[in-house]
Amino acid sequence: MGQGRSIFPRRAVVKGGPAARTPGVRGGVARRGSRAPEVRASDDVSRAVWERVESTPLVDTHEHLIEEESRVSGEHEQVSANDWSFLVAYYLDSDLRTCGMPAEDHEAFLSPATDPIRKWELLEPYWPRIQHTGYAQAVEIAARRLYGVEGLSRETIRRVQDGYRQGIRPGFYKEVLGEVALIESCQVNSLEVPFSESPQPTLLMQDISILGMHMGPDVEAYATRPGIEVRDLADWHRVIDWWFETYGPYAVAVKTQAAYSRDIDFDEVPPEDVEGVFKRVLDKDPVDPDDEKRLQDHLFWYCTRKATDHDLPVKLHSGYYAGDNSTPTHRLYGTVDAASALCRRAPDTRFVYMHINYPFYEDLIAVAKHCTNCYVDMCWAWILSPVAANRFLMQYLVTAPANKVLTFGGDYVPVEPVVGHAALARRGIGVALAQLVDEGWLDLEAALELVDPIMRGNARALFGLERKTERLKTAPWL
Ligand SMILES: [Zn+2]
Numbered sequence: 001m002g003q004g005r006s007i008f009p010r011r012a013v014v015k016g017g018p019a020a021r022t023p024g025v026r027g028g029v030a031r032r033g034s035r036a037p038e039v040r041a042s043d044d045v046s047r048a049v050w051e052r053v054e055s056t057p058l059v060d061t062h063e064h065l066i067e068e069e070s071r072v073s074g075e076h077e078q079v080s081a082n083d084w085s086f087l088v089a090y091y092l093d094s095d096l097r098t099c100g101m102p103a104e105d106h107e108a109f110l111s112p113a114t115d116p117i118r119k120w121e122l123l124e125p126y127w128p129r130i131q132h133t134g135y136a137q138a139v140e141i142a143a144r145r146l147y148g149v150e151g152l153s154r155e156t157i158r159r160v161q162d163g164y165r166q167g168i169r170p171g172f173y174k175e176v177l178g179e180v181a182l183i184e185s186c187q188v189n190s191l192e193v194p195f196s197e198s199p200q201p202t203l204l205m206q207d208i209s210i211l212g213m214h215m216g217p218d219v220e221a222y223a224t225r226p227g228i229e230v231r232d233l234a235d236w237h238r239v240i241d242w243w244f245e246t247y248g249p250y251a252v253a254v255k256t257q258a259a260y261s262r263d264i265d266f267d268e269v270p271p272e273d274v275e276g277v278f279k280r281v282l283d284k285d286p287v288d289p290d291d292e293k294r295l296q297d298h299l300f301w302y303c304t305r306k307a308t309d310h311d312l313p314v315k316l317h318s319g320y321y322a323g324d325n326s327t328p329t330h331r332l333y334g335t336v337d338a339a340s341a342l343c344r345r346a347p348d349t350r351f352v353y354m355h356i357n358y359p360f361y362e363d364l365i366a367v368a369k370h371c372t373n374c375y376v377d378m379c380w381a382w383i384l385s386p387v388a389a390n391r392f393l394m395q396y397l398v399t400a401p402a403n404k405v406l407t408f409g410g411d412y413v414p415v416e417p418v419v420g421h422a423a424l425a426r427r428g429i430g431v432a433l434a435q436l437v438d439e440g441w442l443d444l445e446a447a448l449e450l451v452d453p454i455m456r457g458n459a460r461a462l463f464g465l466e467r468k469t470e471r472l473k474t475a476p477w478l
Helices: 015-020 042-055 068-073 085-089 091-097 105-108 120-124 134-147 158-167 172-180 219-223 233-247 275-282 289-309 335-345 361-370 386-397 416-438 445-464 465-472
Strands: 058-063 183-188 204-209 251-257 315-316 352-355 374-377
Touching: 015 416, 042 058, 042 416, 042 445, 058 289, 058 416, 058 445, 068 465, 085 105, 085 134, 091 105, 091 134, 105 120, 120 361, 134 172, 134 416, 172 416, 204 233, 204 465, 219 233, 233 275, 233 289, 251 289, 275 352, 289 315, 335 352, 335 361, 335 374, 352 465, 361 374, 361 386, 386 416, 445 465
Parallel strands: 058 183, 183 204, 204 251, 251 315, 315 352, 352 374
Antiparallel strands: none
16 A cells, blocks of 8 residues: 555645745735645744644545545446546536536536546536636546646546546555545445444444435345344334444444435434324325324434444534535424434534534524533635635634544545645645734634644543544554
C-alpha cells in the first residue's frame, strides 16, 4: 500500500507556500482559467492561523467512498463512467440540471459510452454558470493538486483525463487522503452494505447504516448475513442485535438518512403496538401511513438504544437534500424541533446532526447550545455553501461549546474531490478564525488553540478513535 513513488505532488509543495510567497492579498485570488483560488494571507493573524490550519490533520467524519479495489477495477454500479466525468458526477450533476443542461446532454455526459474528451463539449456551455459553486471549486482544486492542471477547459481536459486514469492504482486512497489532503482517518457510510469490511479499516473507518433497520425495513439486506429467518418483530430485533454485536466494537457510529423520506419526529412506540404492522409489512399487505410511521419510530428507538449501549453516537442527515427538482422543502422546516426533541428524549444518546441542517444552521446552533448531547457536523457544508459554512462556524464558536462541532466530512463517493473539499474547509476554518480575531471576538492565542480540537480532537473524543483504531488493527476480517 502506497509503495513506490507517489504520482501526486507531495503536500509539502502546497503547505505554507501560498501564505509565505504571496503577501498583500487577503482572502483569495483566482488563478487564470479557474474560479477556485488558493488561500492567500497578508497579515500576521491570517498567516499564523493559516499555517496552523494547513499543518493540522483533519478527521473526516463523513464519506460514502466505495472500496479502492472497485475504483481500480472500474467495476462498480456507482462508477457511472470511469473517466473524469466521475469527478463531476458528485454533486455537480445536480447543479448542471438546475442551471439548465438538457436531460439528454446530462445523460450523455455521465454515460460510459461517450468519449471522455467529447464530454467537455457537452459541459462547456454550462460550466460558466456553475464554475463558482463549492461543488465546482472542489473539483478544480482537486484537479490542480492531483494532476497539476489549472481549471477545467477545452485546453486542459485531456490532461485532466490522463491524470484521472493514471491516478487510479493500488494505494491511491492512502496517497490522496493521507498525503495530499492530510486526513488522518475517514468515516464511511457505505451505500451498498450495512457495514463495509474495509481492507484498510483504520483509514476507512465505518458507520453501521441503520437506515434499512428502521425504514422499510430491508429484510433481505440485513437478515441474509446473520442467516436469521424473519417471521415476526422479535426475529427482526434479533437481526438488529446481530449487526450491533458483530460490528458494534469496530464501527465508529450509526447513521440514518431517514430525513430524505420523512420527518425525524420519532416517537416512542412499544413493540406490542407494532407487531401486527410488522407482519403486514412482511406479508406485503397494505399498511396505513400512520402505522408505517409508528413501526419506523419503534425501530428507530430500538436501534438508537442499541447504539447507545454500544457507545456509538447516532448520526442523522439534517437539512438540504442532494439531488434536484425533488425536495419537499416544507419538511426541512420542522427538523430543528424534532432534533431537539430527540436530544431531550434520550439524554444518554449522542446525536450528531449532519450538514449543519443547511440552510437552517442558526436554529441548530441553538440546539447545540441548549442540549448536552447535540453535536453538529459540517460534513458536505463547505461545498454545499462555502460562505454559509464560514458564517456558521464563526457564529457557532462564539455561541455554543467548542467541543461539539465537527468541521469536516467530504461526503463523496469518489475519493479525488475530497482533496478539493478539504482545501475549501481549511480555507473556511482559517478565514472564520482570523475574522473572529480581526473583529475582536477572540484573541489570536484562543483562535490557535481551537484549531486542533475542531479539526480532529473533537472527533477523536466523540467517536473514541484511539480505541477503535487499536481494535481495527486486528479486525477479524483482515
Ligand atoms: Zn452523506
